[in-house]
Amino acid sequence: MLTVSFKHSFEAQTFDINANIPAKGVTAVFGRSGSGKTTLLNVIAGLVTPDEGRVALSGRVLFDSATGITVPIWKRECAVVFQDSRLFPHLSIKQNLNYGRPNTVNESKYQEIINLLDIEHLVEAKPHQLSGGEKQRVGIARALLSQPKLLLMDEPLASLDIPRKREVLNYLQNLAQRIDIPVIYVTHSLEEVMNLADNLLLVEQGEITGFGSVEDVWNGESLALWKGQGQHSSLLNVKVCEPHTDHCMRRLEVANHSLWVPDDGFNGLVNKCMRLRINASDVSVTTSQAVGSSIRNILPVTVLSIAQLSEHSVLLELELAAGVSIKSTITVWAARELDLTHGTTLYAQIKGVSFTQQNLASH
Structure with a gap:
């Protein structure tokens, strides 16, 4: 010490x-x-x-x-x-x-x-x-x-x-x-x-x-x-898992959830822990799981908190599992229309752009 x-x-x-x-x-x-x-x-x-x-x-x-x-x-x-x-x-x-x-x-x-x-x-x-x-x-x-x-x-x-x-x-x-x-x-x-x-x-x-x-x-x-209004993000510790059998994608695991990212630079890192950043602006929410979506990462979450960022936007903290959460920025209009409150169950849609290799660091 x-x-x-x-x-x-x-x-x-x-x-x-x-x-x-x-x-x-x-x-x-x-x-x-x-x-x-x-x-x-x-x-x-x-x-x-x-x-x-x-x-x-x-x-x-x-x-x-x-x-x-x-x-x-x-x-x-x-x-x-x-x-x-x-x-x-x-x-x-x-x-x-x-x-x-x-x-x-x-x-x-x-x-x-x-x-x-x-x-x-x-x-x-x-x-x-x-x-x-x-x-x-x-x-x-x-x-x-x-x-x-x-x-x-x-x-x-x-x-x-x-x-x-x-x-x-x-x-x-x-x-x-x-x-x-x-x-x-x-x-x-x-x-x-x-x-x-x-x-x-x-x-x-x-x-x-x-x-x-x-x-x-x-x-x-x-x-x-x-952090400015547009710079909110979340850091998660993830485990590197197996590649996709048919596509050039790699599975990462966090809190018993799977996240799929481009399979680039993961050689020799299977079962290793990495640090992953997800930008709040790359996370949207929906009240039901999307069907026929191009987004590969759609995870069930629960609203932990809602904070007003500006006249036009709010910051959501979304719980993936106990002690593990991600942030999302959405419009005030969307938050009101979805009638979001603490405890609301949603699905977080995470865009693939958040999982670029430079956002990962050995940990």
Whole structure:
């Protein structure tokens, strides 16, 4: 467990943070610019000493204002990856990787990390010869070679263009599944949260406004602040099942329901769990199961809640099974005509466009 509890004041902002973060998996710290994401990271790393509070990792106290404990940065066993790679420009990539590498990291471990981030072919180059994505991969490798007990990442993709972001994101997805140390990942991108994180911590004006599994926070109310009217969606954990016998489609299973998606990129993933996003705008409802419809995914649901989004539209939360729900946006006109109330039984019609491959992330 990573315990972070502190109060701190800057000239323009006050922080009051209390969180118990699991010491495993990836915890995304999300919020708007200036909300306090980086300050939280800096307090954990020791780059900022708060006015009061306590920070402890797996029982080891890193900071405690009450007892006067302040473990120096270099003794905290925390590695930080910043927005830029911060490589030494006069050193080769190999020299950068070996800088600060402890003697306990043998050649086998070194090679494992190099291969994990696919940078073997870069080791003789200088930083100026690398792309932005390559530099970040080297920076991540260097951080891991320091054998940290905690990896802190401060918006590592923020300075990259879209192709480089996608490149590094693929490596980060693999990394998240392979390393056995906790990762605190600061970001302002919901796409990165969905693709990488196990847990999600929301920060707003120096306070935590939401914390839990990515699915619970995403599907709850605390994330609504960052979602515009047309951006409501649901996250579901699904299991990859068998392909269709006659058509190029793949069955996914959630809460004993089947969802059919294009069979693209699922090789080797049968019986694996994935994360699926369904946009609320791609879900319509009907009071009876449609006959002769082109929509392949029509599921029985129950109305859990109805929220007015605007003069023209409402947001429905529809229960698939206990603890599993999806959202749908429909017009006020349709809601009134269907006479929808809490507990109404409906059928949700989910358009295939919601199940594109980029909406799936290994989890």
